[in-house]
Amino acid sequence: MNKYEYWNKCCELLEQANEKEAKLEAYVQKWLSGEGVLSSETMEQTIITVNDQISQIRSEAEKFKLEFDRLSKEEKLQQEQLESSKTTGMRLRYQLGVDTDKMVITGGVLSSNASESHLIGRDKTAEELEIDKQVALTTLRERVAKKEVSLSEASQLKNDIENYYGKNNEMSSSRHM
Numbered sequence: 001m002n003k004y005e006y007w008n009k010c011c012e013l014l015e016q017a018n019e020k021e022a023k024l025e026a027y028v029q030k031w032l033s034g035e036g037v038l039s040s041e042t043m044e045q046t047i048i049t050v051n052d053q054i055s056q057i058r059s060e061a062e063k064f065k066l067e068f069d070r071l072s073k074e075e076k077l078q079q080e081q082l083e084s085s086k087t088t089g090m091r092l093r094y095q096l097g098v099d100t101d102k103m104v105i106t107g108g109v110l111s112s113n114a115s116e117s118h119l120i121g122r123d124k125t126a127e128e129l130e131i132d133k134q135v136a137l138t139t140l141r142e143r144v145a146k147k148e149v150s151l152s153e154a155s156q157l158k159n160d161i162e163n164y165y166g167k168n169n170e171m172s173s174s175r176h177m
Contacts (some may be wrong), residue, residue, distance in 0.1 A: 013061035
């Protein structure tokens, strides 16, 4: 189930609980006004039973809500990681001038008419990503040696390179399994 199906199920169950609660309230009001034929003990047992059912329905709805919340948080975390990865890639491209693309274009057609253009590509292999990482580290070393980058900036860039290519290698290898 996707997160919205969990949310819909939660709403359905809460609606059922509210309807059952309203029916019970109407039934009790009728009984109190003398329209009911049940004894006090039977009415009390009915109220207890229906309240237990309502509690069970609300408890089940809460489980669906918690799963919806968990999936929403997971989705948000994935989105944040993706944004962070994009930001890191752009920073590496800007500050070091290295290629951080995850794909290799292998063919296609480019035309002045956009509807006639298409590209064919593939994901980079783990080996290609490792080569890109080594190129980025080499470029960083050269820029530090030329004093174009301070040591604190170099430290941050090195961490960015390790994180960016570490995650890409994990994602690339998991896609190919």
